[in-house]
Amino acid sequence: MSATPDPGRTDKVTAQDVARAAGVSRSAVSRVFTPGASVSQKTADKVRAAAERLGYRPNALARSLITGRSRMIGLVVAYLENYFYPEALEKFSHALQAEGYHVLVFMTSQTATNIDAVVEEILDYQVAGIIVASVALSSDLAERCRSLGVPVVLFNRIQDVDGVATVASDNFGGGREVARLFVEAGHERVAYIAGWEGASTQRDREAGFLEGLAAAGVSLHAREVGDFHADTARGAARRMFTDAAPRPDAVFVCNDHMAFAVMDVLRFELGLNVPEDVSVVGFDDVPPAAWPAYALTTVRQRANRMVEAAVSVLLAQIDAPWDAAGREVIDAPLVLRRSARLPEGWI
Known part of the structure; x- marks a missing residue:
């Protein structure tokens, strides 16, 4: 049975507190809570048990400010009236969480000034990458993202901007x-x-x-x-x-x-x-x-394939931000129902 954190404690539990309780170094605690970091199972078990006992939660934002990298992806959308975008947003969230990332959603209008202002704000969060859905991006801001090593993927938009990858339907x-x-x-x-x-x-x-x-x-x-x-x-x-x-x-x-x-x-x-x-x-x-x-x-x-492609491209560019950005076009088949007259011989 797990212990309950002390409700009378008012000061914030730190990683150093966890390290002392677990009998390990401060850096070992950091490695346990850093996805992909190397740490033994014995150490991880001791650290997590101490963290649960003390009520410790790692500060992902603070770690991103120290390391200059986060496990967050900024997602920019212009409007959610169209059912396609809430569906895509849900798929992005699941796909990125499966890879150890979390999504920060930012709403904007379709004007270039507003979009650029929102992306500038996203960069303040030390995001690992940006997905821009249903809107375009200025060349100047695309170059700024590139200079900072923050990859950008345009989703469901095609735009000829150096360093910006594109995933769209045909x-x-x-x-x-x-x-x-x-x-x-x-x-x-x-x-x-x-x-x-x-x-x-x-x-x-x-x-x-x-x-x-x-x-x-x-x-x-x-x-x-x-x-x-x-x-x-x-x-x-x-x-x-x-x-x-x-x-x-x-x-x-x-x-x-x-x-x-x-x-x-x-x-x-x-x-x-x-x-x-x-x-x-x-x-x-x-x-x-x-x-x-x-x-x-x-x-x-094909929302599933489009999201999978966009996430794949983004993660590849996070690992190698200076690689050339490409364009992926997903086939878009016609789905026949009852709102249109069918030609003879069509099923």
């Missing part, structure tokens, strides 16, 4: 597959609702979609911008299906979060049937896409 290929679906299903009035136009995901998905249409001799019938927000996407859908004459018979929406809002407008405000009157396709394959209420045909972002 957004271009996914957009092209949506075009192929619409063309082979016989759609003629094809529309697109864009996300935030400063995002590489938006740029590449639209570029792939337009290339796929052009290859088949089909031009875009209508276009609106939803900015990756549900309310903005609803307004875009209302304008698109009221102002465009004749109305579109298929619409590719840049992500699922907006696609759900668009489907609600089409069905419950405008009285249209999906997919009989209009096919709708999204991008991400977040959990609600499979709900019967939406049954959304969409392009799947």
